[in-house]
Amino acid sequence: MLNETAYAKINLALHVRSRRHDGYHELETLFAFVDAGDVLIARVADQDRVTTTGEFASGIEKPFDNLVAKALAVLPRSQGLDITLEKNLPVAAGLGGGSADAGAVFRLVEQSHGLPDDWQKRAAKLGADVPSCVRSEMVIGRGTGTELEPVENDLAGTPVLLVNPRVPLSTGPVFKAWDQTDRGALPTGTARQIAENGRNDLEPPAFTLCPAIPEVLAVLGETKVWLTRMSGSGATCFALFDSIEDRDAAASHIETEHPQWWKLAGKLR
Incomplete structure (x- = not known):
């Protein structure tokens, strides 16, 4: 059995620079992560399954259409994973809850099977916040938020x-x-x-x-x-x-x- 916390994402600063031709926006943001969030428990299974529990489980109407299931679908593996998602973070709340859940799935798969070399591209296809949520470390995001740069983290433990x-x-x-x-x-x-x-x-x-x-x-x-x-x-x-x-x-x-x-x-x- 594997466990991962989907750490709540916050934007300590978020500067919107322009609207892009593709409909997205050019951003500059400082991603930070809180040491708490949703909880994922995974077991090896014959096929992928997702069960959602917790206070905000009702906010996810279709368990197999959420980002946990979508993250599983883009990561190649020899075995399935049966994941229980304890949804502690509110939905549509600016906390990157779904992205954090997807990031936690990437870490679960990394523990059990390893990640493909192009995992960053796979993460970006799921959403602009997902690449930063995979490592859940303080970082600067540019572009749509997927272009990540290191930053001196003098706020750890705040x-x-x-x-x-x-x-x-x-x-x-x-x-x-x-x-x-x-x-x-x-x-x-x-x-x-x-x-x-x-x-x-x-x-x-x-x-x-x-x-x-x-x-x-x-x-x-x-x-x-x-x-x-x-x-x-x-x-x-x-x-x-x-x-x-x-x-x-x-x-x-x-x-x-x-x-x-x-x-x-x-x-x-």
């Missing part, structure tokens, strides 16, 4: 709190509502410098589509946080803290003021 108002927000409408204004390149420097000096260009259109997001950010801003921002296309927001005590106090504040909101406490990888 306490982080994720908060989602339990409002699903699809990526397509958020990008469509972007005003197509290039506000400049991703900053240079260490991960902390990029995060502090960067921004998320999808916040304004996401705020319009989901007014609960600025409310989440405002409540997080009431705590001892040094950075709070929306992740990806929303609606999840993250907050970074200098200490576990400050993070846990913020989580308690959220629980008291907005017990209906989803939250996850962890550390950056």
